[in-house]
Amino acid sequence: MxxxxxxxxxxxxxxxxxxxxxxxxxxxxxxxxxxxxxxxxxxxxxxxxxxxxxxxxxxxxxxxxxxxxxxxxxxxxxxxxxxxxxxxxxxxxxxxxxxxxxxxxxxxxxxxxxxxxxxxxxxxxxxxxxxxxxxxxxxxxxxxxxxxxxxxxxxxxxxxxxxxxxxxxxxxxxxxxxxxxxRVHRDEYEFRLGKAVKLRDGSDVTIITNGVLVSRALDAASLLEQEGKSARVLNMSTIKPLDEEAIVDAARSTRGIVTAEEGLAAGGLGGAVAEVLALRHPTPMRILGLQDVFAPTGSAEFLLQHFNLTATGMRDAALNLIAERT
Amino acid sequence: MSLGEGSGRPSIADDKAQWLSEKANWIRLSAMSMTNHAKLGHTGGDLSSADILATLYLGQILNVDPNKPLLQERDRFVMSKGHCSGAFYSTLAARGFFPIEQLKTFMEPLSMLNGHPDRNKLPGVEANTGPLGHGLPIAVGMALAARMRNEAWRVFVLVGDGELQEGSNWEAAMCAQQYSLDNLIVIVDRNRIQQGDFTESTIRMEPLMDRWTAFGFAVQQLDGHDHLALHQAFSSVPLEKGKPSCFIATTIKGKGVSFAENKPAWHHGVPTEEQLEIAQRELGVEATW
CATH class of the missing domain: 3.40.50.970 (Thiamin diphosphate (ThDP)-binding fold, Pyr/PP domains)
Incomplete structure (x- = not known):
């Protein structure tokens, strides 16, 4: 990791x-x-x-x-x-x-x-x-x-x-x-459909993401630790069926949820998490992703940085959320 | 003729062609009754395709077993023009896939007989069709599966003529040629009318034979209401070894019912009780249900 x-x-x-x-x-x-x-x-x-x-x-x-x-x-x-x-x-x-x-x-x-x-x-x-x-x-x-x-x-x-x-x-x-x-998973990892993978536990904030952003979320958690904040990281590899329990549990045990996705913020992972929380446990969120725009020209890495889909981007969103909740 | 004598096996001859003709007319009246009952349906195409469907299912062309509708080595039939579900459901019921009584539930709330066929609800349906241009790609996939598994079953797919305006058909046709799918048989219900108008006044389909030929099919044009010709044609596939077959069945939209024949408005016309009586007289069959 x-x-x-x-x-x-x-x-x-x-x-x-x-x-x-x-x-x-x-x-x-x-x-x-x-x-x-x-x-x-x-x-x-x-x-x-x-x-x-x-x-x-x-x-x-x-x-x-x-x-x-x-x-x-x-x-x-x-x-x-x-x-x-x-x-x-x-x-x-x-x-x-x-x-x-x-x-x-x-x-x-x-x-x-x-x-x-x-x-x-x-x-x-x-x-x-x-x-x-x-x-x-x-x-x-x-x-x-x-x-x-x-x-x-x-x-x-x-x-x-x-x-x-x-x-x-x-x-x-x-x-x-x-x-x-x-690599973020151990060699012996077994995939379980509809189950989020808790890669790191924490009590201040939860970062929910998947795909190429998972390693960045783990890095964000390390950065947050340097700020004295404890972050849970969930790899939500199954978007459907969604692990509602893991989301609600994260909302109950931490102060807010940051989602990050390599795609449009609307309708994606963040939207799916927000739908669950709105109905079951309304919770402040930050949804990182492309905000109703197509990407400009640039390499994949440039674009991830451009849209703050980075460890620092996730850290900042988490700190902002924690500050609002304190 | 009574209803539901669907599974008899005719040895094809003139009297058997007559038997199929009566069966097809029963399918026609059944479909019109369903449309009358539901106040929704696609009368024109139901009537143009009835003889083709009767020949395939009741003329013992398709190797299918209503008691074992999912046998691996069955022939597949894809009703790509899924909107003609009245004729299709009536044919499946006549072949014994489900009770004829069930036709009365056409489009009723929670019915298994949706406006367009659903394979997860109704035995005998192979593909969920309705949006046009889906059936042929699916049929190509089926033919490829038979090839991969080294199994001898065939795939028949009935497409509308207006439906061929969807580009996906031609993607699938190119694929069928590339893989030399001679276990694939396309039947075009060439009734020359689509929802809004005649095909040739909308987007020209001619020269249709040349088009299919150019896409690598062995093509034969025939009278889509001549059971003997249909039976003979469907029994002689593939038309050419190594090539997919295409039958362009010349048909009349609304066939068999004078007020509906060749009239674009009857694409989804709903017959009244009086019109149903006229249809029954003209088709020469008993009230269906």
Whole structure:
């Protein structure tokens, strides 16, 4: 659980960074080896979805529909109907946005056993700009009945989610980044659907986040400790079904909640947490994310900093919230 | 003819074609009764597709078992023009997937017979359709699954002609060609009318045969109301080994009922009691339920 902030201070070695796509691709090959129903559909995304090895090993269970996301999702439904367990692997921005009606009807409404692996989500495509960012995908997917939505935080959790997905009943959206992240989970970590992971306990404030921001939240907690404040950190990797108990418990045991997400603040993780708290335990919050704007030009790292989706950004939001509550 | 004699097996010949024709007319009257009852429905397309549906399900083209609707190696049929649920549900009931009595609940509160088919509610439904352009991609996925599993079942999909204005169909068609899906059979209900107007006055579909041919399908045009021709055609698939098949079934929207034939307004026209009586006389079948 070492992040860039501590590393910069030279107290600890720079952590090993990994691309979650490697863990997903490697686990998908394992699943295909275990279960002959596992197959992959890509939309010309052979490299971006890291599926070259899968294609080589399982050519008969590998379909490239070309640049055609509507067909891709429909094909997923048909494969599932025909007795396969399809994984649709492509850039999240196209898979969710271009094929949204198919995701709604062919997957969510149909309760089809299809897994969408939305690659390079959030602002991972950086300089390519808002057309290629997928800052809306959480808001769009989490409102759909029957659709499970998961955002893994590191390579360990990505592999664990993929392992879990084989036996999941119903459609899933798994959001997989390409921004390198340090490992925040132990090797033996087991994914539990709908359960937040408490990575650090604390009594003053709770930071709830997921995906590439989890390591930054841990760094924020370290920074807060330097300020004499104690922060709980929850990795809310399952956005749906949401761990309401963990949220309410955090609201009861700390003085406020900061959420942070790599995407639009409206309708996303922060919105989901706010919905729970409004009904069950109204609590002051700070919701970090993009506030009704598309991102300017810049690398993924630049954009995360630009939108305060950093350890210091989370720290400042937490301090501000604590001050208001004191 | 009485109702629900759906599962008889005709050896196809003229008298059996006559039997299918009567069955199709029963489906027509049943669909109109449902629409009359619910005050909602899609009469025009129900009537144009009835002969195709009767041939597939009651003419023993589809290898399906109403008692085991989820058998892995069954043939799949996708009703991509899901709005024609009156004809589709009537056909499934006639084939024995659920009791004919249940047709009376069409669109009633909490009914299993939603305005558009729901596979999680009704046995025999393979895909949740309604928004157009969904069925063919799903059918392509099914055909790919059969291929991956090395199983011999086929996939039939009925699409509307206006529906082909949705681009997703052509994404799916390119995919079917690329993967040489000769276990995929597309049937176009070419009734030349869409919701608002004639197709050719809206967005031209012609030259439709050339279009499907250009997309790599083996194509055959036929009379979508000729049961003998339909049965013969559906029994001879694939039309060409290594290619998906496409039948362009020339049909009449509102077929069999004089006041509804070829009239765009009957796309979702609701028949009155009097019109239902006229329809019954013209179709020559008993009141359905």
């Amino acid at each position: 070492v992040g860039p902030v501590e590393a910069e201070k030279g107290e600890l070695q720079k952590p090993q960074m990994s691309d979650c796509r490697d863990a997903y691709a490697s686990m998908l090959e394992n699943l295909a080896e275990q279960d002959a129903r596992v197959c992959v559909v890509i939309n010309d995304s052979l490299s971006s979805a890291k599926m070259k090895d899968f294609k080589t090993k399982y050519p008969l269970r590998f379909i490239n529909v070309g640049i055609a996301e509507q067909n891709m999702v429909g094909v997923g439904n048909g494969l599932a109907n025909g007795g396969m367990v399809p994984y649709l692997c492509g850039a999240s921005c196209f898979l969710t946005a271009r094929a949204m009606e198919q995701v709604k009807v062919d997957l969510a409404y149909s309760k089809a056993n299809v897994r969408i692996c939305g690659m390079s989500s959030g602002m991972a495509y950086g300089q390519l700009g808002p057309t290629h960012h997928s800052i809306e995908d959480i808001a769009w997917t989490r409102i759909l009945p029957n659709l499970t939505v998961i955002v893994p935080a590191d390579d360990v959790e990505t592999a664990a989610v993929m392992r879990y997905s084989l036996h999941h009943e119903g459609p899933m959206f798994i959001r997989i980044s390409r921004i390198p992240v340090p």
